[in-house]
Amino acid sequence: MRFCRNLVMILAVFSLVLFSSGFTAHAKDTLKIGSILAVTGPASFLGDPELKTLQMYIDEINANGGINGHKIEFVHYDTKGRAKEAKNFVNRLIKKDKVDVIIGGTTSGNSLAVIDIVQRAKVPFISLAGSIKIVEPVKKWVFKTPHTDKMAAEKIFADMKKRGITKAALITGNGGFDKSGRAQCLAMAPKYGIEIVADEKYDNADTDMTTQLTKIRSTDAQAIINFGFGKAPAIVAKNIKQLGIKLPVYESHGVASKKFIELAGDAANGIRLPAAALIVADQLPNDDPQKKVLLAYKKKYEAKYGPVSTFGGHAYDALFITVEAVKRAGTIDRAKIRDEIENTHGFVGTGGVFNMSPTDHLGLNLDAFKMIEIENGNWKLLY
Amino acid sequence: MKRLSGFLLFAALCAALPILFPDNYYVTVVGLTVFINIILAVSLNLLMGYAGQISLGHAAFFGLGAYSSAILTIRYGLNPWLAMLAGAAMVMALSYILSRPILRLKGHYLAMATLGLGIIVHIFFVQADELTGGPDGISGLPVLSIMGLPIDSDIRWYWVLCSFMLLTVLFSLNIADSRAGRALSAVHGSEIAAQMMGIDTAKVKSHIFVFSALIASVAGSLFAHQQDFVSPESFSFFFSIELVTMVVLGGLGSTFGAVIGAFILSILPEVLIVFEDFEVLIFGAILMVIMIFLPEGLFVALKNRVIHFMRRSQGGA
Numbered sequence: 001m002r003f004c005r006n007l008v009m010i011l012a013v014f015s016l017v018l019f020s021s022g023f024t025a026h027a028k029d030t031l032k033i034g035s036i037l038a039v040t041g042p043a044s045f046l047g048d049p050e051l052k053t054l055q056m057y058i059d060e061i062n063a064n065g066g067i068n069g070h071k072i073e074f075v076h077y078d079t080k081g082r083a084k085e086a087k088n089f090v091n092r093l094i095k096k097d098k099v100d101v102i103i104g105g106t107t108s109g110n111s112l113a114v115i116d117i118v119q120r121a122k123v124p125f126i127s128l129a130g131s132i133k134i135v136e137p138v139k140k141w142v143f144k145t146p147h148t149d150k151m152a153a154e155k156i157f158a159d160m161k162k163r164g165i166t167k168a169a170l171i172t173g174n175g176g177f178d179k180s181g182r183a184q185c186l187a188m189a190p191k192y193g194i195e196i197v198a199d200e201k202y203d204n205a206d207t208d209m210t211t212q213l214t215k216i217r218s219t220d221a222q223a224i225i226n227f228g229f230g231k232a233p234a235i236v237a238k239n240i241k242q243l244g245i246k247l248p249v250y251e252s253h254g255v256a257s258k259k260f261i262e263l264a265g266d267a268a269n270g271i272r273l274p275a276a277a278l279i280v281a282d283q284l285p286n287d288d289p290q291k292k293v294l295l296a297y298k299k300k301y302e303a304k305y306g307p308v309s310t311f312g313g314h315a316y317d318a319l320f321i322t323v324e325a326v327k328r329a330g331t332i333d334r335a336k337i338r339d340e341i342e343n344t345h346g347f348v349g350t351g352g353v354f355n356m357s358p359t360d361h362l363g364l365n366l367d368a369f370k371m372i373e374i375e376n377g378n379w380k381l382l383y
Numbered sequence: 384m385k386r387l388s389g390f391l392l393f394a395a396l397c398a399a400l401p402i403l404f405p406d407n408y409y410v411t412v413v414g415l416t417v418f419i420n421i422i423l424a425v426s427l428n429l430l431m432g433y434a435g436q437i438s439l440g441h442a443a444f445f446g447l448g449a450y451s452s453a454i455l456t457i458r459y460g461l462n463p464w465l466a467m468l469a470g471a472a473m474v475m476a477l478s479y480i481l482s483r484p485i486l487r488l489k490g491h492y493l494a495m496a497t498l499g500l501g502i503i504v505h506i507f508f509v510q511a512d513e514l515t516g517g518p519d520g521i522s523g524l525p526v527l528s529i530m531g532l533p534i535d536s537d538i539r540w541y542w543v544l545c546s547f548m549l550l551t552v553l554f555s556l557n558i559a560d561s562r563a564g565r566a567l568s569a570v571h572g573s574e575i576a577a578q579m580m581g582i583d584t585a586k587v588k589s590h591i592f593v594f595s596a597l598i599a600s601v602a603g604s605l606f607a608h609q610q611d612f613v614s615p616e617s618f619s620f621f622f623s624i625e626l627v628t629m630v631v632l633g634g635l636g637s638t639f640g641a642v643i644g645a646f647i648l649s650i651l652p653e654v655l656i657v658f659e660d661f662e663v664l665i666f667g668a669i670l671m672v673i674m675i676f677l678p679e680g681l682f683v684a685l686k687n688r689v690i691h692f693m694r695r696s697q698g699g700a
Binding site for chain 2: 088
């Protein structure tokens with residue numbers, strides 16, 4: 001009998017949950033865009049501008065009457081950067097909210113975790129993360145807008161070659177972005193005739209990297225490459241300065257935010273990195289096709305929220321690639337939207353000019369990256 | 384039969400839900416997470432609630448099961464069931480070897496040792512990238528099938544996980560009422576007294592540790608196949624803490640307490656999501672209120688109150 005009473009309670013809780021939750025109606029005429037972003041947690045500096053960008057432009061599109069009359073309904077969940085949550089929320093977006101397109105997956109880990117689900121459910125997914133594994137090999141329903149780590153590695157090595165550097169030391173963290181970047185650096189170096197003479201690693205939560213850097217100092221490396229994001233690269237930069245290492249330092253596009261310069265302070269000066277053109281928009285020549293788009297985005301974002309970062313730009317690209325695809329498709333049928341995303345051609349975004357194809361679900365080439373040097377605490381466009 | 388009437392009702396409820404609400408997101412999608420968490424909380428309760436041995440590393444065994452399945456099926460092409468068995472055997476052996484030295488510790492030291500175990504295993508998952516895929520994890524596990532029937536839809540997974548969950552609950556209920564269960568509660572009460580009564584406390588503790596790890600490992604294998612993806616985050620130290628919270632929230636030492644605790648902690652975030660930014664705040668507040676006013680655990684406290692009330696009303700009549 002005792003358990004019977006217990007069971008009544010279990011029943012009560014169960015039914016409460018079931019009935020209080022309610023069901024969201026899926027109106028036919030609205031385009032439902034779902035997003036999973038790491039708005040809080042260690043990757044919040046990526047996810048936060050992404051969310052703000054999406055919200056700002058979706059509000060604007062709706063205020064102007066939507067896309068061909070289709071209003072956009074925006075459903076967003078915060079993954080806190082955790083793959084498990086990303087997976088749960090994508091399930092929720094697909095099975096409960098029944099969205100038509102998903103934009104998000106701020107980090108590579110989050111994006112890779114949800115690929116299988118979107119592939120099975122046949123929902124177009126535009127990832128905002130860096131890893132090349134997301135679109136290589138090509139998956140039918142998966143696209144991405146940010147430059148890949150492979151491109152970053154190539155851009156860095158191309159610059160090294162120009163400067164006559166043949167031996168480089170690598171120092172990377174233990175995050176998904178770091179590891180993927182490290183693998184690409186190791187794979188791409190021989191192509192540019194560069195030898196990796198040191199391959200040091202740190203934990204992204206570490207507060208001091210002098211041990212690894214001292215080891216690098218003892219090699220005959222002519223330059224240091226640090227692949228990472230968050231506060232770790234800033235610590236690396238500071239430690240390099242403290243140790244008095246005079247070698248040229250390369251960072252990845254993962255640090256292309258003012259936050260990095262703030263954290264690294266003086267130590268940031270002289271560091272080179274490949275990054276999207278957004279952060280040097282006003283230094284671009286006037287005939288650059290991207291300049292207009294970049295300045296417009298920058299102005300709009302900064303008027304509302306403060307300094308832009310390239311990460312919000314990736315969300316801008318993903319949103320407008322979707323919007324253009326829906327316009328061309330003339331319907332909100334998922335399969336047709338997917339086909340049109342794949343047909344994206346000559347789309348001028350913040351990351352570059354996108355030309356997608358059935359074999360290329362990113363659509364950017366190496367020119368989309370600019371080589372930038374930090375000078376007096378500011379970005380300076382090199383080429 | 385009377386002893387198991389509660390279990391039977393619970394089983395009937397679980398079976399009725401997908402039939403009544405076949406397309407409900409909360410039943411067929413969230414339900415799967417709830418079942419996995421119930422299995423883990425109940426298995427942890429065996430160790431924490433019955434034997435009184437705290438473990439902050441339960442997620443490690445869960446993770447080892449999951450990774451064994453993922454690695455053995457994908458990298459070595461093993462049959463999923465064989466991989467699950469191999470994983471379970473490996474976890475059993477590991478937990479047995481660890482049990483003696485670890486369970487000799489008490490209180491904070493035991494907590495530290497299990498915590499260390501959890502963290503070491505997690506670091507292994509992150510760093511051994513050739514084997515584990517590193518922070519990106521592994522995806523693309525083969526589909527599990529039972530007698531030729533592929534388990535490839537939410538509803539089929541519901542039945543599989545539900546069955547395993549019910550088995551675990553039944554096992555846990557039975558242990559409580561067995562000689563082994565009485566030995567465990569004797570160890571919980573006082574280890575010295577238990578030894579005086581002729582109980583080999585080291586053996587009893589190590590057995591329950593191994594059992595608890597074994598269940599977690601199988602749950603891990605099922606989780607890996609259901610999610611079709613494993614990554615180190617799912618098995619971090621924080622998840623171990625979450626499991627401990629589930630057990631304590633429902634009521635330490637009660638099987639249905641663990642069930643309720645797991646249920647609440649898995650479903651609450653899903654329901655509270657409508658509050659967006661305040662979600663975490665409300666979640667924390669609910670946990671605090673429960674622990675302040677019902678420190679013995681939600682389920683145990685409510686049960687005691689109901690029993691107390693029934694007795695009083697019977698006495699008055």
